[in-house]
Amino acid sequence: MTRLTGDIISRTEFDTSYETGKRIFHLLEDLQRLTARSSRYLWIPGSQYFPSKYRREIGRLNGELEGVVMESIRRSREIADEGRTTSTYGRGLLAMLLAEMEKKREKGAGDDGKFSYDTRLVIDECKTFFFAGHETSALLLTWTLMLLATHPEWQDKARAEVSQVCGDDPPSADQLSKLTVVSRTVHMHT
Known part of the structure; x- marks a missing residue:
């Protein structure tokens, strides 16, 4: 059930091909697993600064995820430029987020009248949506199916x-x- 909801969220969030969505899903799933493992040591003061195999792997996965998401943004932009969709960035949650950021930038939002397009913010929002959504959706579907079975x-x-x-x-x-x-x-x- 978790894989099903993860796949659905990946497709909804990134509006990508099955293979790209699958790659993003696996990267996010690996990040979630490694983050949970590395959090076992948070009770040790200063442990977040110690180098570890988990930190190195998390850094590598974050870099790979950033590359895949940036490629997805580029591809969405190409689709929009070809006129296959009315949105500037294509469809999907990522596209809506980018379109909103662009609107705010054009309006000059922010305290200083500037709006920064922060790739890190976009990727972090995508991670939040994925992590918050796929576990809860999987649990909801599991309980629903269990109740329907009974x-x-x-x-x-x-x-x-x-x-x-x-x-x-x-x-x-x-x-x-x-x-x-x-x-x-x-x-x-x-």
Whole structure:
């Protein structure tokens, strides 16, 4: 379930090809794992300044992630320049964030009238969205599936509703509001 939600968030966040999204997902997953391991030593005063294999690997992964995200930004910009999308940066959460930053820069936001385009800020926001979203979404889906498995009558209602509203096609954004049973089932834990 964690991999599924991670893949969905990667695609939503970066609007990339499957392979690029998969690469970003694995980099973020590795960063999360290493950060958790390295935090075991935080109780030692000054430990954040000690060199360690975890710190070196985290630094390497951060550099690689930055390169992949910058490539994704460049690719999104090319797609927009070719006219395949109306947004300046393409689609996806990253594109929306970059477009907002550009608007603020054009307006001259900030105390000193300047707006800085900070790549580090963009990457940190992407990490935050990913880390906050994929674990909680995975837990929500796991509990929802567990409850549906223990209450087959609701499982049948949800399945019938999806068949009636969507037919054989995957659900679209327009159809989500019509899936009331599914929505109630998911929102029971939110």
